[in-house]
Amino acid sequence: MGNSIAEVSALKKSFGDIDAVNGLSFAIQQGETLGLLGPNGAGKTTVISLLVGLLKPDTGSVSIGNSSCAEAGDPTLTATRRLLGVAPQALSIYETMSAQENLDFFGRLYGLSGKKLRDRVNWCLDFAQLQDRAKSYAGTFSGGMKRRLNIAVALIHEPAILLLDEPTVGVDPQSRNHIFESIEALRERGMTILYTTHYMEEAERLCDRVAIVDHGKLLALSSVNDLIEQYGGASMVTGDLAELPKEIELPGELTGKSIRFASNTPLQDVAALSAQGVAFQTLNIARPNLENVFLTLTGRSLRDG
Amino acid sequence: MNQVLVMAIKDLRLLFRDKLGAFFIIGFPILMGIFFGMVMGGPSSGSDRAKMKIAIVDLDQSTLSAKFISQLADNGSIELIETDLEPAKESVRKGQRLAMLVLTEGFGETAGIFWEKPPTIQIGVDPSRSAESAMLQGMILESIGQLAGQRMGDLSSMQDMVKKSREQLANDKSISSGNRLLINSFFSSLEGMTQSIEALQTDADDSSSSPVENGGFEFAKLESIDVSRKIDPASQAGQMKKIKSKWDISFPQSTMWGVLACAAGFAISIARERTQGTMMRLQIAPISQSSVLIGKAVACFFSVMLVISFMVGLGLLLGMRPGSYPMLALAALCVASCFVGIMMVMSNLGKTEESVNGAGWAINMVMAMFGGAMIPVMFMPQFMKSLSILSPVKWGILAMEGAIWREFSLSEMMLPCGILLGIGIAGIAIGTSLLNRE
Numbered sequence: 196m197g198n199s200i201a202e203v204s205a206l207k208k209s210f211g212d213i214d215a216v217n218g219l220s221f222a223i224q225q226g227e228t229l230g231l232l233g234p235n236g237a238g239k240t241t242v243i244s245l246l247v248g249l250l251k252p253d254t255g256s257v258s259i260g261n262s263s264c265a266e267a268g269d270p271t272l273t274a275t276r277r278l279l280g281v282a283p284q285a286l287s288i289y290e291t292m293s294a295q296e297n298l299d300f301f302g303r304l305y306g307l308s309g310k311k312l313r314d315r316v317n318w319c320l321d322f323a324q325l326q327d328r329a330k331s332y333a334g335t336f337s338g339g340m341k342r343r344l345n346i347a348v349a350l351i352h353e354p355a356i357l358l359l360d361e362p363t364v365g366v367d368p369q370s371r372n373h374i375f376e377s378i379e380a381l382r383e384r385g386m387t388i389l390y391t392t393h394y395m396e397e398a399e400r401l402c403d404r405v406a407i408v409d410h411g412k413l414l415a416l417s418s419v420n421d422l423i424e425q426y427g428g429a430s431m432v433t434g435d436l437a438e439l440p441k442e443i444e445l446p447g448e449l450t451g452k453s454i455r456f457a458s459n460t461p462l463q464d465v466a467a468l469s470a471q472g473v474a475f476q477t478l479n480i481a482r483p484n485l486e487n488v489f490l491t492l493t494g495r496s497l498r499d500g
Numbered sequence: 501m502n503q504v505l506v507m508a509i510k511d512l513r514l515l516f517r518d519k520l521g522a523f524f525i526i527g528f529p530i531l532m533g534i535f536f537g538m539v540m541g542g543p544s545s546g547s548d549r550a551k552m553k554i555a556i557v558d559l560d561q562s563t564l565s566a567k568f569i570s571q572l573a574d575n576g577s578i579e580l581i582e583t584d585l586e587p588a589k590e591s592v593r594k595g596q597r598l599a600m601l602v603l604t605e606g607f608g609e610t611a612g613i614f615w616e617k618p619p620t621i622q623i624g625v626d627p628s629r630s631a632e633s634a635m636l637q638g639m640i641l642e643s644i645g646q647l648a649g650q651r652m653g654d655l656s657s658m659q660d661m662v663k664k665s666r667e668q669l670a671n672d673k674s675i676s677s678g679n680r681l682l683i684n685s686f687f688s689s690l691e692g693m694t695q696s697i698e699a700l701q702t703d704a705d706d707s708s709s710s711p712v713e714n715g716g717f718e719f720a721k722l723e724s725i726d727v728s729r730k731i732d733p734a735s736q737a738g739q740m741k742k743i744k745s746k747w748d749i750s751f752p753q754s755t756m757w758g759v760l761a762c763a764a765g766f767a768i769s770i771a772r773e774r775t776q777g778t779m780m781r782l783q784i785a786p787i788s789q790s791s792v793l794i795g796k797a798v799a800c801f802f803s804v805m806l807v808i809s810f811m812v813g814l815g816l817l818l819g820m821r822p823g824s825y826p827m828l829a830l831a832a833l834c835v836a837s838c839f840v841g842i843m844m845v846m847s848n849l850g851k852t853e854e855s856v857n858g859a860g861w862a863i864n865m866v867m868a869m870f871g872g873a874m875i876p877v878m879f880m881p882q883f884m885k886s887l888s889i890l891s892p893v894k895w896g897i898l899a900m901e902g903a904i905w906r907e908f909s910l911s912e913m914m915l916p917c918g919i920l921l922g923i924g925i926a927g928i929a930i931g932t933s934l935l936n937r938e
């Protein structure tokens with residue numbers, strides 16, 4: 196394990212009757228991309244708000260930074276905030292300012308100026324691929340462009356941790372792909388990222404480790420492979436047989452010529468069947484994914500919300 | 501501090517990018533100011549307004565006095581009624597006539613001769629309409645000027661005049677010898693000129709307009725006579741006397757519209773920061789929570805000062821003449837502080853831009869109506885007058901008027917300024933605590 200750069204412990208936050216965050220503890224390691232995967236209302240945004248000090252926890256604590264950061268501490272401390280870059284779930288950019296002006300303004304708020312500021316603004320415009328629209332009002336942008344700018348603004352001051360709250364919500368597939376690519380580029384540069392989503396594909400593709408949350412509770416936290424191995428259950432094998440086999444004990448039920456069975460060792464099972472002379476017309480082996488993990492952990496589907 | 505400025509600059513930029521907001525802050529007050537100025541004082545051209553009814557008393561009964569009267573009557577904006585002294589006074593007192601003019605005896609002898617002692621015209625003006633009387637005085641001078649021009653054209657009277665003047669000059673011991681020489685040579689050349697003109701037999705019909713004032717000579721001495729009872733300086737009429745230009749009233753009043761628009765504009769901008777999510781970014785930026793609000797306050801303060809300066813500048817162009825610039829600056833500072841406070845409270849009146857906009861302008865309208873930004877307080881019915889003390893707009897207008905034409909002393913400024921500052925401080929305190937409570 197590397198060293199952690201942010202930690203929350205026994206975090207609780209409720210709004211009236213709703214326990215939005217209910218005893219959450221985890222640490223973000225330096226350089227990793229940690230996913231917070233959970234359905235809508237799981238408490239992801241609340242966790243982010245607690246992490247950046249927008250909300251005060253009812254109980255528990257948040258600490259940002261480590262011994263290598265002079266500004267380490269509570270996120271309500273002004274200096275600590277410099278370590279954090281946030282792309283909120285709801286867009287938060289000035290619609291009547293251009294992309295460049297948005298970046299420039301927030302850069303100045305973080306104390307940048309002069310050449311350093313200009314360089315950062317240019318870097319961010321490149322990052323968001325908005326160089327050719329730099330001078331247009333953000334209000335004239337497409338949903339995807341606004342999202343990209345929303346993320347770029349979070350990066351203007353080169354934060355130690357980037358917090359992305361559902362950055363692909365309401366984005367067309369092309370922009371979504373672009374966002375994935377730019378996040379992967381950030382990962383390669385060693386950026387520490389907290390990425391919340393309710394899309395398991397995104398967590399699988401982008402995250403080193405994934406925390407599964409539901410009803411404000413942490414259900415599991417590990418690498419994608421570990422989670423699947425632990426909670427994903429068996430692979431699902433489905434196929435159509437060329438002809439009905441005789442006197443062979445099949446591992447699953449047959450409906451017509453279609454076979455379907457779960458297996459922890461799907462390749463071996465299929466090989467064994469072939470060796471016994473069973474010929475497949477079609478064959479599909481579905482490895483378990485985070486969806487299965489979530490189902491195992493909660494009895495519900497991620498999409499049910 | 502630096503960050504506060506960064507935010508204030510951003511806010512000002514955004515404010516003026518909002519076309520409608522900018523219109524209400526600058527365009528609307530200008531329109532109001534000019535509109536009310538016109539309604540109150542009437543356009544100075546005088547062509548399309550009701551004629552001024554003037555009573556005229558001719559005690560001289562000379563050809564020249566008759567000429568003067570007919571010339572004055574030719575002026576399209578005056579309706580002359582010749583009467584005797586007492587009925588004339590009575591008519592002005594009762595408000596039937598705007599003013600009375602008395603052409604005193606001997607008027608005809610000296611009128612229009614600019615080196616003579618100017619003739620005396622007595623004027624009695626309805627004190628509540630002193631703004632119009634300035635116009636009347638201008639017209640009288642113009643008519644006298646025409647008289648002078650005609651005398652110049654009338655050669656025989658000109659030659660007569662020159663002869664007479666030379667005699668006078670010879671007898672006048674008060675004129676130094678050097679000047680005497682100068683004036684004598686002037687008369688000689690004048691005589692020579694009139695003779696040569698006579699020789700050419702050209703008719704010097706003077707139809708060209710003649711100057712009202714010429715090289716500092718007085719064409720007529722206007723002497724005012726008191727028509728009505730003694731005027732209490734605090735009375736409406738007394739107050740009105742101090743008004744030097746029609747813009748004096750319309751500008752403080754319409755400037756307040758710009759100020760109200762600034763307050764609403766920034767209140768809305770705070771709500772907009774919330775709805776468009778940028779407030780969150782401001783809150784997590786490495787700046788203190790209070791500097792977010794201070795930034796707004798500074799920007800609002802600055803924009804109010806900008807509006808006031810702009811309106812004063814425009815007023816100056818149109819002829820407004822503030823009595824005291826330091827007092828005007830003081831008034832502006834207090835107005836700005838007051839409306840920063842109001843803005844802070846206003847921004848809490850709703851969660852969305854629309855609700856803050858609606859509630860903010862509703863309050864603005866009430867404040868404007870009772871505060872005298874629609875009708876001046878002095879023209880309000882009594883019940884509105886007594887309610888007007890509740891409106892910050894009233895105190896803002898009073899402070900500005902105090903500096904512009906009411907001739908307030910520093911201690912008289914204390915009342916409106918103190919109230920404005922009080923409202924401002926209370927508003928900032930209440931607004932800040934409400935905003936921080938979320």
Ligand SMILES: Nc1ncnc2c1ncn2[C@@H]1O[C@H](COP(=O)(O)OP(=O)(O)O)[C@@H](O)[C@H]1O
Nearest residue numbers: 210213215233234235236237238239240241242
């Ligand atoms: N400001 C708030 N006031 C009341 N309830 C809230 C507030 N913010 C979040 N909640 C509730 O807390 C729960 C978690 O919300 P949130 O953190 O936004 O979930 P997620 O981001 O995972 O969708 C939800 O039930 C939501 O309705």
Ligand SMILES: [Mg+2]
Nearest residue numbers: 239240284361
């Ligand atoms: Mg959320």
